[in-house]
Amino acid sequence: MNVLERSGPESDRAQALQRRLRWLECPRCGGSFVLRDGASELVCTTCAVGYPIVNGVIRFVDREHYAGSFGLQWNIHRRTQLDSYTGIPLSRSRLFQV
Numbered sequence: 180m181n182v183l184e185r186s187g188p189e190s191d192r193a194q195a196l197q198r199r200l201r202w203l204e205c206p207r208c209g210g211s212f213v214l215r216d217g218a219s220e221l222v223c224t225t226c227a228v229g230y231p232i233v234n235g236v237i238r239f240v241d242r243e244h245y246a247g248s249f250g251l252q253w254n255i256h257r258r259t260q261l262d263s264y265t266g267i268p269l270s271r272s273r274l275f276q277v
């Protein structure tokens with residue numbers, strides 16, 4: 180029995196995704212998808228590239244790219260909104276503004 184044949188929230192999510200597969204296409208080649216591994220992965224039927232599904236969200240970008248982009252922004256802008264860095268009491272004003 181696969182996840183599409185079971186009942187419960189996980190199965191409901193898998194069945195909803197199964198119905199929407201026709202609207203998705205592979206970002207690499209434009210191919211169509213099938214669900215694999217208990218609906219935890221989308222696999223392209225043309226180029227066979229797999230995209231994991233994490234907490235119901237399809238990850239079309241590698242995990243390293245998510246973390247790398249966040250890390251870059253964090254390193255560049257980590258003090259941008261600090262009142263002590265900008266010299267403008269914006270956060271303090273908003274905190275006490277009610």
Ligand SMILES: [Zn+2]
Nearest residue numbers: 205208223226
């Ligand atoms: Zn593909």
